[in-house]
Amino acid sequence: xxRLTRRLAEVHGIRQFLDIGTGIPTAPNLHEVAQGIxxxxxxxxxxxxxxxxxxxRALLTSTPQGRTAYIDGDLRDPEKLLADPALHGTLDLxxxxxxxxINLVHFLSDxxxxxxVQQLLEALPSGSFLALTAGTGDSAPEQAEVxxxxxxxxxxxxxxxxxxxxxxxxxxxxxxxxxVVLINRWHxxxxxxxxxxxxxxxxxxALARKP
Ligand SMILES: C[S@@+](CC[C@H](N)C(=O)[O-])C[C@H]1O[C@@H](n2cnc3c(N)ncnc32)[C@H](O)[C@@H]1O
Numbered sequence: 333x334x335r336l337t338r339r340l341a342e343v344h345g346i347r348q349f350l351d352i353g354t355g356i357p358t359a360p361n362l363h364e365v366a367q368g369i370x371x372x373x374x375x376x377x378x379x380x381x382x383x384x385x386x387x388x389r390a391l392l393t394s395t396p397q398g399r400t401a402y403i404d405g406d407l408r409d410p411e412k413l414l415a416d417p418a419l420h421g422t423l424d425l426x427x428x429x430x431x432x433x434i435n436l437v438h439f440l441s442d443x444x445x446x447x448x449v450q451q452l453l454e455a456l457p458s459g460s461f462l463a464l465t466a467g468t469g470d471s472a473p474e475q476a477e478v479x480x481x482x483x484x485x486x487x488x489x490x491x492x493x494x495x496x497x498x499x500x501x502x503x504x505x506x507x508x509x510x511x512v513v514l515i516n517r518w519h520x521x522x523x524x525x526x527x528x529x530x531x532x533x534x535x536x537x538a539l540a541r542k543p
Contacts, residue, residue: 351378357388471534
């Protein structure tokens with residue numbers, strides 16, 4: 333999330349973010365990364381978990397120049413999300429927006445996820461971006477299957493994807509380099525911490541621009 337956000341802000345000049353599946357606040361949060369580069373950046377966070385809602389105050393610490401909002405919403409109801417006054421009060425949908433889906437689509441099948449992502453991208457103007465990470469069994473098949481099975485045993489739908497399946501999310505978009513790669517290979521930075529081998533990660537990452 334940090335590297336995707338930094339590249340969106342620094343290299344692609346993105347100043348608006350719609351982050352769905354935000355999760356419990358972290359340090360730094362997406363808006364802190366983006367506003368650290370461009371203080372006027374605006375971020376809308378969305379999650380459907382009441383625990384995340386309970387912690388949402390930590391996501392509403394915008395710079396005075398920028399703005400953040402939290403929506404207790406669901407990726408599976410894009411119409412409601414796109415009609416939310418908090419979204420329109422924070423983001424200008426006539427200007428480019430980065431749709432960030434970090435570690436979220438593994439909760440949905442391809443059949444469910446693709447039309448939802450498509451619908452959200454259609455609402456965003458040319459020059460917008462899709463930033464996505466997605467769980468895979470390509471690099472560490474046994475560990476990934478154990479993790480996926482634990483989700484399923486807990487009653488939570490879970491889908492591992494091949495690289496080709498992840499690439500499908502970017503059909504019709506202009507993929508940023510280096511394309512769809514394992515997260516340890518996506519623009520690694522010197523201060524990332526220990527260097528991870530392929531067999532130690534279980535997700536792909538990519539970034540692409542809407543033409
Ligand atoms: C694995 S966490 C990822 C959190 C964060 N993006 C990260 O990468 O650290 C997935 C988050 O997505 C949320 N989520 C799952 N299904 C969702 C849905 N249909 N709509 C909105 N949020 C959802 C969960 O509540 C959870 O907070």
